Amino acid sequence: MRAFLTSLCIIFALTATGLCLNCEHCLNIHGGSCSGASVKCKEDEAVCVSRRENTTIENDSRLSMFKGCMKYDPNICDTILHGGNDRFQNMMYNKCCKEDNCNRESFTVPPLNLTENGLECPTCYTNSSYECSPNGIMKCTGKEEQCYYFSATIRRPGLPFGKHASQGCVSTGCCEFCLPLLKGMTYTEIKNFTCM
Ligand SMILES: *[C@@H]1O[C@H](CO)[C@@H](O)[C@H](O)[C@H]1NC(C)=O
Ligand SMILES: *[C@@H]1O[C@H](CO)[C@@H](O)[C@H](O)[C@H]1NC(C)=O
Ligand SMILES: *[C@@H]1O[C@H](CO)[C@@H](O)[C@H](O)[C@H]1NC(C)=O
Ligand SMILES: *[C@@H]1O[C@H](CO)[C@@H](O)[C@H](O)[C@H]1NC(C)=O
Ligand SMILES: *[C@@H]1O[C@H](CO)[C@@H](O)[C@H](O)[C@H]1NC(C)=O
Numbered sequence: 001m002r003a004f005l006t007s008l009c010i011i012f013a014l015t016a017t018g019l020c021l022n023c024e025h026c027l028n029i030h031g032g033s034c035s036g037a038s039v040k041c042k043e044d045e046a047v048c049v050s051r052r053e054n055t056t057i058e059n060d061s062r063l064s065m066f067k068g069c070m071k072y073d074p075n076i077c078d079t080i081l082h083g084g085n086d087r088f089q090n091m092m093y094n095k096c097c098k099e100d101n102c103n104r105e106s107f108t109v110p111p112l113n114l115t116e117n118g119l120e121c122p123t124c125y126t127n128s129s130y131e132c133s134p135n136g137i138m139k140c141t142g143k144e145e146q147c148y149y150f151s152a153t154i155r156r157p158g159l160p161f162g163k164h165a166s167q168g169c170v171s172t173g174c175c176e177f178c179l180p181l182l183k184g185m186t187y188t189e190i191k192n193f194t195c196m
Helices: 002-015
Strands: 022-024 026-028 038-040 047-057 060-070 080-084 088-097 116-126 136-141 146-155 162-170 186-195
Touching: 022 047, 022 060, 116 146, 136 162
Parallel strands: none
Antiparallel strands: 022 038, 026 060, 047 060, 047 088, 080 088, 080 162, 116 136, 116 162, 146 162, 146 186
């Protein structure tokens, strides 16, 4: 079986389908960089990723970095995924690449697109309840083309788990694929995550 898999790897390597990729693997939830050992990816993981997260409440920003293997997804690779309002923001950027251990290289997170896109969303934020009612309106920018409502038990790096509810603008499609990617801001229980 092992010999069979190894020969598959060689065949796929020769045909450059991206199988049997090796990527640097590490996680630092208390800072924006990390380094680690090279690991072999699973067969369906076609890219190496460096994922920088920034979770901010008021003026308190906490950065995290994850590096590893990932399935290729054009919704996730090389785009800023962002959600929040004037008080709470959660951002991640997944830098993807396809060569062995290419995620060892440094990269820069592109600036947020701050051009208004015409959508307006209600806003609220609380850390003491699973519900919050709109107390403002914000103009969405760039590819944040949906309004969201998020209610969960969350933990930002270095802080305890606590209640959270917020509303604001979010990157299109985030309800479908954002939560499972998070390494910095984690959650135990999702009460509601709706994008509309
Ligand atoms: C993190 O996000 C906050 C809020 O969007 C921003 O002000 C801050 O500059 C970001 N930090 C980094 C290092 O990107
Ligand atoms: C956040 O930082 C700005 C600029 O440094 C300051 O004016 C403001 O009072 C700060 N807000 C809080 C809640 O700390
Ligand atoms: C909730 O927010 C208040 C005000 O910003 C802060 O003082 C308090 O520590 C926060 N509580 C938790 C559990 O994060
Ligand atoms: C920034 O966002 C606006 C509004 O969605 C869009 O029209 C524009 O093409 C974006 N610019 C870039 C460089 O992506
Ligand atoms: C989740 O939030 C949406 C938008 O506020 C709301 O319409 C829906 O009823 C909520 N779902 C649950 C299960 O609370």
